[in-house]
Amino acid sequence: MxxxxxxxxxxxxxxxxxxxxxxxxxxxxxxxxxxxxxxxISIAFQDFNPLKGIFHSEWVGLSNFEFFFRGQNWIVITGHTVVFNILFIITGTVMSLTLAVMLTELGKNAAVRTMQSVMILPNFISWPIIGLFAVTFFSADTGVINKLMDFLGMQPISFYTDAGVWPPIFVIMNLWKTAGFGAIVYMAAIVGIDKELYEAARIDGASRFQSIFRITLPLLKSTISMLFLLSLGNIFGGNLEMIFSLIGDNSLLFPTTDTIDTYVFRSLRTVGSLGMTQAIALYQSVVGFIIVMVANKLAGKLDKDSALF
Structure with a gap:
């Protein structure tokens, strides 16, 4: 056409x-x-002075990039950033799909509409507010979790000194906040599937699970691929708002929680160089762009309908 x-x-x-x-x-x-x-972007290559502005600040070439790339610290921080986002993307996709299919199979009634409203509510709660609630749960002395563990005779966990417990907490908190809203997108796609396909499957004796795995999920492939590719664009984003709201500047937790964004934010407050922070932001953007382009190319070769462009 x-x-x-x-x-x-x-x-x-x-x-x-x-x-x-x-x-x-x-x-x-x-x-x-x-x-x-x-x-x-030119700030990344300047010794930026706000009084002189972008067009009159001194050019320093790649010196600002040395601030981040010298030593081995950038490898660890980049690794944390990528691993967190991969976990967020995979678990978020699986949970959103599961919720969407479950609610769709339950049909349209007051209970389902209520569940939809409850699911998307966390998406509208800001991370700083969630961070305040987190203190109530994770505090060593007065936290709800440690009080429950003490009641059960279990060893309490010092959440704000034990760096190892926070990666799974981040994944769970991100799921709680975003999975419900993501399910709405998949539910909209499921509604668009031709109902005659399900009727034909029932006539042929297919069960509900067979209909889900033979009709629903295959027809959602393009939607899943599109949302996955869009998510890859932020794979080098460090989820600053979430991490800083939950743990702040707690240096004891840096070994497992420090990401590119938290590192940049901390450096901006301590070093005060906009050129250095802009250099790291440019590094995030360029690598993220390359990843999206490569992933989109691969998706297009596997299935033309799965590519964004």
Whole structure:
């Protein structure tokens, strides 16, 4: 099917001028908020001085990148960032899919609508508020979890001094906050599946589980792939808001919780160099972009409908 409008030169622009005018707000928005800010990338190569501005600050080449890449610390921090995000993507996808399929199979009733509302509620609670609740649960002396463990005769856990317990806590907290909202996206995709396929499957004697694994999940492949590729763009993002809200600047927990974003945020407050922090942000963006492009290319070769572009 041919597109309704295809630009064919100035005459086409005049002929469809009102339709092209509808594009103006979106184009201006993209230019102002997406492309003009790219000038700030130059800060990564400058000894940036706010008084001198971007165009008059001294150029220092790749010196700002040495701040992050010297030594072995950047490898550990990058590893934490990637591992956390891989865990978040995998567990979030599996949980969101499971919830979506379960709620869809339950049908439309008041109980299901109530469950949907309860599931998406955590998505609208900010991480700083969740961090305050976390203190109530994880505090060594007055925490709910340690009081329960003491009641059961078990050894209490010192959450804010034991770095090993926090990676699974991050995964669980991220699931609690995001899985319900993600399920809504998959439920919308499931609703669009032709119901005649399920009716034909029932006539052929297929059970509900067989319908899920033979119809629902295969037809969700494109949606899963698209959301997965979009998630890969943030695989080098360090979830600053979540981590800082839950543990703050607790140096005892850095061995397992320090990510690129928390490192940059801490460095910005201690070193105060915008050039160094911008250099690390550029490193995150470039690598994330490369990962998305490679993953999209591979997805397109495996299944044309799974690629974003």
């Amino acid at each position: 041919k597109p309704a409008i295809r630009f064919q030169g100035p005459r086409d622009l005049l002929r469809n001028k009102y339709l092209y005018m509808l594009m103006i707000p979106a184009v201006l928005f993209s230019i102002v908020f997406a492309y003009l800010p790219l000038i700030g």
